[in-house]
Amino acid sequence: GAGVSQSPRYKVTKRGQDVALRCDPISGHVSLYWYRQALGQGPEFLTYFNYEAQQDKSGLPNDRFSAERPEGSISTLTIQRTEQRDSAMYRCASSATGGNQPQHFGDGTRLSIL
Amino acid sequence: LAKTTQPISMDSYEGQEVNITCSHNNIATNDYITWYQQFPSQGPRFIIQGYKTKVTNEVASLFIPADRKSSTLSLPRVSLSDTAVYYCLVGDEGSGTYKYIFGTGTRLKVLA
Numbered sequence: 001g002a003g004v005s006q007s008p009r010y011k012v013t014k015r016g017q018d019v020a021l022r023c024d025p026i027s028g029h030v031s032l033y034w035y036r037q038a039l040g041q042g043p044e045f046l047t048y049f050n051y052e053a054q055q056d057k058s059g060l061p062n063d064r065f066s067a068e069r070p071e072g073s074i075s076t077l078t079i080q081r082t083e084q085r086d087s088a089m090y091r092c093a094s095s096a097t098g099g100n101q102p103q104h105f106g107d108g109t110r111l112s113i114l
Numbered sequence: 115l116a117k118t119t120q121p122i123s124m125d126s127y128e129g130q131e132v133n134i135t136c137s138h139n140n141i142a143t144n145d146y147i148t149w150y151q152q153f154p155s156q157g158p159r160f161i162i163q164g165y166k167t168k169v170t171n172e173v174a175s176l177f178i179p180a181d182r183k184s185s186t187l188s189l190p191r192v193s194l195s196d197t198a199v200y201y202c203l204v205g206d207e208g209s210g211t212y213k214y215i216f217g218t219g220t221r222l223k224v225l226a
Contacts, residue, residue, distance in 0.1 A: 042216030105157025
């Protein structure tokens, strides 16, 4: 596609439920990144992939968070047993290759946990 | 862990040149310096990237001194639509992988 696409744009769910956030990167992009952004703050790194391999998951807050990219294209960020503190904007970005390459961001998924 | 320091906010008037300086004292040898712009409700958008000296594109210039411990984003003749948050990034190659660390950015407000 023309840009990075994320779905859903908004997700409201009750505490304790599992949620899955989807990212469709720019076609052909090797690297895919997940970030979380709180209001008034810069994006906080969560994890990233080169192709289907998860390269770094040091930013995932705890073991309720996981991500996969099984075919090296679309990625899913899953949060299990959601808590109110998980409420944030979740952003996905992709780049042609890894390293210093510029990242292209999607418009994010706004997650609200009630 | 590479970190950057930027002013929290800046005000300017339409038509003026705006310079935003970022310090990155512990930049690594192979790090590039990258700047992003972010409007409310949108994801960050790539503006410019450089390694040393000066880089110019259709929207901005980036000045990097020889020691690379700082960089300056220059926006010529800003307009109201340039009101946004601007982030300066360098990479972080800790743990053998490469990732970006965003700071809080510089909130630029352009006044009429």
